[in-house]
Amino acid sequence: MENDMNTASTTYQDPVLLAILQRQLDHITLQMGTIMTRTARSPIFSQSHDFSCFMSNAKGETVAQADGLPIHSGSGGFAVRAVLRDFEGRIEEEDVFILSDPYVAGGNHLPDWTIIRPVFVGGELVGFCSNRAHQSDIGGGAAGTYNAAATEIFHEGIRLPVLKIVEKGRLRDDLWRLLLLNSRCPDLMEGDLGAMLGSTRIGATRMAEVIAQHGIDRGNSYLAALLDYGERRMRQAIADLPDGTWEAFDISDTDCFDDVDIETRVKVTIAGDQITFDFTGTSPQIKGFKNSGIANTHSSVYCALSSFLEPSIPRNEGVYRCVKIVAPEGTIVNALPPAPMTMNTVFPAIDIMNACWGALAQADPDRACAGWGKSVYGISAGTKPAGGVFVLYHWHGSSGGGAVKGRDGFPTSSHQMTLGGMFIPNVETYEQSYPLRVHRYQMRSDSGGAGQYRGGTGVDYEADVLVGGEHLLRAEGARKPTGAGTNGGLWGAKGSIRTFELDTGVEFASPPYGVQQVKPFRLVIEASAGGGWGHPHKRDPELVLRDVRDGLVSKDTADRVYGVEISDDLKSIVSTEARTAH
Structure with a gap:
């Protein structure tokens, strides 16, 4: 399993320094995001922030992801570990990698291109800085990439395995031209890729400075300790939930071509400090572009679980060591090639989240x-x-x-x-x-x-x-x-x-x-x-009055649904006598 990573040494680490280090790394990702927003050319980045910055240790485990979208960065480790797999022994200082493919490169969907820059200190690889960003256009059968007519991934644009876009500090002009040639918006792409490269360069420089302050060995041990701390926090949060098994599902009513019910089913089992999400029984992969790859499915589950639990739990990959995901091949949560999947970061990602939330709510309704x-x-x-x-x-x-x-x-x-x-x-x-x-x-x-x-x-x-x-x-x-x-x-x-x-x-x-x-x-x-x-009758009547004044709730709905009668001038509450105890 991708998330079955070895737990690091439990050697004592100063908790104050650990907290400071986590804050430093989180701040670096925020700096990367600011650079991206201010220098990218496409409004999808400069205005909408459809990108995410994250940092990993030398093993490809995500240690910081403070800036961006959880559906992007939650599966970032899959992408970094694809670099480690495909370029083992060939990762050098000043190299930069690019990838997108969900089948072979740990990507979410094809428009999300990931720039990954290794970080070296004293000639030793200590980590990676990454930026995953949704490109304005990558070719394919429809401008803007969301080709609802696609029936296989080849209709959705250029596929990028792990590629070295910068080699020993020199940009590969041949690859650069190939990428621009496959976009309807090459002017935007050129500026956006430059912004991605710049953000990771600053991030890598800052990360190297932080590790160098501690020394390589101690810095690496502290990165491992951050993951261990995240694991302990998550295990405690899971252990606080009742043991048991709960099931839930969400349904889509179209495969992009025909009306058909498509079910995302999950069985959530909590046993002590471990939790399993089993998607057995989920519908087979479909004709349209709403299929999910394994990285995207993991990211969706992580997003659902982390948003359900205590927000102070760190957002690093150690958190998910106690999480097991069963996603049968050939289903919409683990589609096989050449299924299209450009829509997967929205649907079925949301369907996966809804199913997980539905099951978790049975374990702890208050959350x-x-x-x-x-x-x-x-x-x-x-x-x-x-x-x-x-x-x-x-x-x-x-x-x-x-x-x-x-x-x-x-x-x-x-x-x-x-x-x-x-x-x-x-x-x-x-x-x-x-x-x-x-x-x-x-x-x-x-x-x-x-x-x-x-x-x-x-x-x-x-x-x-x-x-x-x-x-x-x-x-x-x-x-x-x-x-x-x-x-x-x-x-x-x-x-x-x-x-x-x-x-x-x-x-x-x-x-x-x-x-x-x-x-x-x-x-x-x-x-x-x-x-x-x-229940609506439990809502504070003053909040109902505010909603009516703001035009978010009508006077009739306030009375009929919330049981709060509002005066005709919308200035006061007339009565709450119609409310019943719930």
Whole structure:
């Protein structure tokens, strides 16, 4: 198993120095992220932060991942260990590697390119600094890479095994030209790859300085101790849960071509300080691009487990030594070649998370996480009026997050598996960057699942794409509610998506997935919303009043669902007599 790594020596280490070292490494990844945001050329990086920075020890075990998206960095160790496997004995100072393939290189999906830079101190390999970032376009059958018509991975763009892009400090110009040649946006890619290289160079320099301060042997021992500490914290957290076995599942209703139920099933077993996630019984891999590779599945499970437990537990790979994952080959959680899988970092990643959350909630209901609304939005691509290809993600149609005990769900947040780590860009900046005019972008009233803690609201989004081209549909949450409530909380509202030609006003079809050739058009989205936590009658009436004033909950819903009657002027609570004890 990839996560069966040897536990390091239990030699005593100063806990204060351990804490300082973890903070130092985390801060370095944050520095790397800042460099990437400020120097990358694509808005997907500079505005939306669809990238992740992480650091590993010399064995390829992740020791820090403070900046980025958990679905990226949770499987980062798979990628670094692929470098160690493929270039054993040939990793030298000033080398840099690049990879993406989910089958042979430890990648998530093809658009996520990972730059991996080894870190040396005194001529000895001590670790790696990495940046995994979603490229604007990598070729394939659709601009922007999300080719909903793909039936095999060869339709999805260039596949990168582990490659050496910089050799002994010299950029490989032949490989560089090959990469740019396979993108519809070579100008963006050139700047973005430069930003990735720069961020890892600064990260490697900083990491080397930290290790050198302690000396190589002591520095390596402290990196090992960080992993050991993470393991101890996770084992204690698992041991605090009751022993037993619980089962849960999530269902998708399309394979991107036909209506069909696709089940992600998991059996979670807790035995002492160990936990097993067994996906036996999950549906076979499908025709469309919603299949997951093994690295992505591990990352999804780690994301679900870490978000369920105490947030102070470190986010390094030692944490997952007590986690066993059973993912049968040939299923949607461990697809075999040549299954397509560009959508896997969203679906089935979210389905995996939902199934894991559902099972874990049975073990400890107080920690239960309500479901986030599944996405209802599109990607537009075409030629800019001034020339050059643009790829526009309609992030502003993003869904609401699920509630947890003590906190309402995030409103109109990025996808569930980012846990809010990806940002919704500024509308005005987007209009300057793309041929786009936004008419409406506002919170969607009565969409968040009612509860003691309310689900995050979706949005009403209406915008015109002013040039023709391609429109890629991603509307998993448009046909039924997907943000599950928990502990008596209600489900979040389902979404919808409609498209109209600008010239004629004629509406054209918006299937859950598709690649459409379009003229200038208007996009109208009702974004789905997150589920609530706890019965609505347990919600603080003052919070219900606030939600009504803010337009997030209607006066009627406050009365009928929450049992709180609000005055006509929305200034006060008239009565809570209709509420019953729960």
